[in-house]
Amino acid sequence: MKRLAWxxxxxxxxxSPPFEHPEAPERLVAITEHLGGVGLIDRMVPVTPEYxxxxxxxxxxxxxxxxxxxxxxxxxxxxxxxxxTYLNRHSFNIALLAAGGAVAGAKAVAEGTADRAFCAIRPxxxxxxxxxxxxxxxxxxxAVAARYLQAKHGVGKVLIVDWDVHHxxxxxxxxxxxxxxxxxxxxxxxxxxxxxTGRRWEIGKGKGEGTTLNAPMAPGAGDAEYRMTFEQMxxxxxxxxxxxMILVSAGFDAHRxxxxxxxxxxxxxxxFMTRHVIGLADRFCGGKVVSILExxxxxxxxxxxxxxxxxxxxxx
Amino acid sequence: MFVARxxxxxxxxxxxxxxxFEAQGLMRGHTIRQLPVVSEERTLxxxxxxxxxxxxxxxxxxxxxxxxxxAEKFMKNTPVERAMTRKVVTATDTDTLEDAIVLLRDFxxxxxxxxxxxxxxxxxxxxxxxxxxxIEVLGVGEISSRLEVVVxxxxxxxxxxxxxxxxFHVNITSLISTRHVEEGxxxxxxxxxxxNTGPIRKAIEEAGFELLDPSRFILP
Numbered sequence: 053m054k055r056l057a058w059x060x061x062x063x064x065x066x067x068s069p070p071f072e073h074p075e076a077p078e079r080l081v082a083i084t085e086h087l088g089g090v091g092l093i094d095r096m097v098p099v100t101p102e103y104x105x106x107x108x109x110x111x112x113x114x115x116x117x118x119x120x121x122x123x124x125x126x127x128x129x130x131x132x133x134x135x136x137t138y139l140n141r142h143s144f145n146i147a148l149l150a151a152g153g154a155v156a157g158a159k160a161v162a163e164g165t166a167d168r169a170f171c172a173i174r175p176x177x178x179x180x181x182x183x184x185x186x187x188x189x190x191x192x193x194x195a196v197a198a199r200y201l202q203a204k205h206g207v208g209k210v211l212i213v214d215w216d217v218h219h220x221x222x223x224x225x226x227x228x229x230x231x232x233x234x235x236x237x238x239x240x241x242x243x244x245x246x247x248x249t250g251r252r253w254e255i256g257k258g259k260g261e262g263t264t265l266n267a268p269m270a271p272g273a274g275d276a277e278y279r280m281t282f283e284q285m286x287x288x289x290x291x292x293x294x295x296x297m298i299l300v301s302a303g304f305d306a307h308r309x310x311x312x313x314x315x316x317x318x319x320x321x322x323x324f325m326t327r328h329v330i331g332l333a334d335r336f337c338g339g340k341v342v343s344i345l346e347x348x349x350x351x352x353x354x355x356x357x358x359x360x361x362x363x364x365x366x367x368x
Numbered sequence: 369m370f371v372a373r374x375x376x377x378x379x380x381x382x383x384x385x386x387x388x389f390e391a392q393g394l395m396r397g398h399t400i401r402q403l404p405v406v407s408e409e410r411t412l413x414x415x416x417x418x419x420x421x422x423x424x425x426x427x428x429x430x431x432x433x434x435x436x437x438x439a440e441k442f443m444k445n446t447p448v449e450r451a452m453t454r455k456v457v458t459a460t461d462t463d464t465l466e467d468a469i470v471l472l473r474d475f476x477x478x479x480x481x482x483x484x485x486x487x488x489x490x491x492x493x494x495x496x497x498x499x500x501x502x503i504e505v506l507g508v509g510e511i512s513s514r515l516e517v518v519v520x521x522x523x524x525x526x527x528x529x530x531x532x533x534x535x536f537h538v539n540i541t542s543l544i545s546t547r548h549v550e551e552g553x554x555x556x557x558x559x560x561x562x563x564n565t566g567p568i569r570k571a572i573e574e575a576g577f578e579l580l581d582p583s584r585f586i587l588p
Contacts, residue, residue: 074564134511135537136562179563186511187563218563221511244582246513246563271582311566314582 054339054367057166058096059153060084064174066142070130073138074312074349075175075188083172086355092362097166101153101173104196109151111199112192112226117183121147121190132185139190147175147190154197157342158299162205168330168365169342170302170358176346178220178301179247187218187247194301194344195226198233201297208232211295213286213329214239215278216303216346217313219250219266223301229260234293236286238278240306240313241268265289274308274316275324282328290332298333298341304348304357312349322357326364341365369465374501375482375491381406384413384449388421389440391448404481405452410488412481414452424451458483461490465501468493507542507559515558515565516580517572518548525577526556532571538562555580 065077087093109118124132125144132139150173157169177194179187194212201207212227214220214237227233235256242248256264267281304310306317333341343365348354381404382391391403395418402417421443428434428442459468459480468480472495479494503509519525526545533540542559560568569579 072567074566134561136564244514246565247511248507248509248514248559249511312563 053095054167054365055165056096056362056366057099057157057160057169058093059099059101059157059160059169059171059173061101061149061153061173063142063146063149064153064172066140067146067175068140068142069138070140071138075347077174078351079348079354080172080174082351082355083358086359087362090359092359092366095366096170096362097160099156099160099166099169101149101156101171103145103148104152104155108155108196108200109148109191111203112182112195113180114183117185121185132190134186137185137188137190143175143190149173150175150177151191151193151196154193154342154344155200157344158197158201158297159204161340161342162201162207162297167339170362170365171342171344173345176216176303177222177344178214178216178303178346179218179222181222181225184222186222188347189222192222192226194220194299194346195223197299197342197344198227202232207297209234209293209296211290211293211298211332212236212301213298213325214301214303214346215306215325216301217306217310217315218246218303218347219268220301220346221247221249224250224254224264224266227260228256228264229258231256231259231263234263234265234289234295236265236267236289238267238269238281238306240273240315241270244271245313263293269306269315271314272316275318275321278306278317278321279324282325286328287332290336294336295332296337296340298329298337300329300341300343301346302343302361303346304354304361305350307348307350307353307357309353310348310350312347319353319356319360323360323364326361330364330367369501370461371459371463371465371468371480371482371493372461372491374465374468374497375459375461375493376497377491379404379489379492381489382416382448383408384447384452386448387444388424388446388448388451389443391416391451392418392421392443402479403448404456404489404492405448406489412456412458412483412487412489414449414454415456415479415481416448416452417478420451420453456481459493460484465498469498472498505542506544510541510559510561512541512559512561513563513565515560515569515572516582517556517558518550518578518580519554519556521552521554525554528575529556529558529572529577532575533558533560533568535571536562536568538568
């Protein structure tokens with residue numbers, strides 16, 4: 053069995069919506085209760101995240117944006133820029149703590165205190181860009197973790213696998229021209245789902261051309277299409293890229309029961325994706341995988357998929 | 369919307385005396401496919417396209433023993449006025465964008481030089497400019513979600529829908545309304561600036577409208 057770091061902080065529940073909203077603390081409550089109930093939490097290595105240094109966040113975000121976010125929270129603004137992205141008085145701190153959670157997962161694996169890590173954090177991050185929050189996301193947790201690994205642990209090439217059902221436009225933009233971070237996203241086709249980006253010809257720019265890979269899925273796609281994409285698109289690309297560390301932007305909203313999208317992935321699809329990523333990690337980077345929670349809004353499927361995801365990461 | 373708002377005003381033009389070689393170089397350098405030919409007073413004399421150039425050079429190339437060097441020499445010695453189209457389909461700066469779209473279709477041309485009342489060239493509008501306008505209207509690339517709502521074809525339904533979306537404090541970034549395949553119905557395509565479409569979808573359905581399920585578009 054592998055040592056799997058479990059990154060969680062009770063303060064993640066403090067970022068809570070001022071109106072009815074799918075990205076709510078109840079998601080994490082349901083996850084921790086479910087995992088406790090099936091005895092999984094006890095089998096992981098608990099890691100308590102710390103608040104990151106400003107400098108760590110500034111590897112990804114602009115100072116001006118951080119200041120704006122902090123002021124908006126202090127002032128009591130209910131939303132940031134777009135109406136779908138809410139704030140409360142804790143949101144700035146908890147967004148920092150979420151980024152700190154992704155860093156803590158990366159640190160545990162990089163330093164070898166764990167083989168793999170799962171970061172049960174919120175708010176999610178993959179829509180957040182250098183100077184903008186949107187789509188429920190305030191800070192790009194996964195991007196901060198990637199930069200942390202490069203700056204503090206000498207990791208050269210990082211692969212980000214984003215299987216949240218929405219395209220991670222924030223992450224893509226942050227690394228668009230960076231050949232050292234490969235961004236792979238599988239998501240519902242932009243004609244049908246937010247944010248409307250992630251078309252197959254978006255492949256990076258300048259020096260980063262070829263290290264962005266998008267696989268838009270037609271509404272109604274499920275396990276078979278996902279399997280084919282991982283085997284026929286991601287795997288050959290990794291034979292070229294050869295990552296030194298793999299981060300997963302793990303959303304579970306491609307599940308057939310999730311109300312926010314139109315895909316039909318099942319528990320078995322998430323089991324396959326987890327195994328496939330572990331396989332890539334074993335081949336290229338000593339098995340190092342850090343999985344970071346993004347979306348997933350239907351409690352029953354969210355918890356059952358995460359259970360399977362963790363059991364696979366534990367190597368049961 | 370008037371053509372003047374959409375046309376390209378930074379123009380690459382050639383005088384009639386310019387060589388085909390020069391004209392081809394300009395087209396390649398600017399990645400364009402045609403050049404208005406103008407007099408010193410900026411009066412439009414014709415238009416020359418990459419096709420026009422090929423049409424002149426190709427017959428010469430069929431002469432036995434015609435080498436690449438000779439082809440280049442031929443192009444350097446042949447003025448644009450020998451290849452250009454003199455009867456140019458033009459738009460005027462007071463035409464609307466709708467006029468331009470119909471002209472481009474009806475006359476099967478790629479570009480319309482835009483001339484002012486004095487017959488001087490003011491700009492050019494191409495099929496690419498129309499594409500750009502269309503992409504903008506569709507809201508492609510703007511951060512948004514898409515809704516397709518089928519409504520009965522009667523006055524006021526669009527207002528009802530807009531009010532529902534507005535009640536969630538969400539902006540509509542694009543809206544297209546067209547005939548539906550079913551008689552007596554229309555379909556409205558909205559792009560709205562939110563990830564959180566659930567409550568809006570629910571409210572639209574509760575108001576008695578039909579939301580199209582994206583998976584219905586997948587062919588069996």
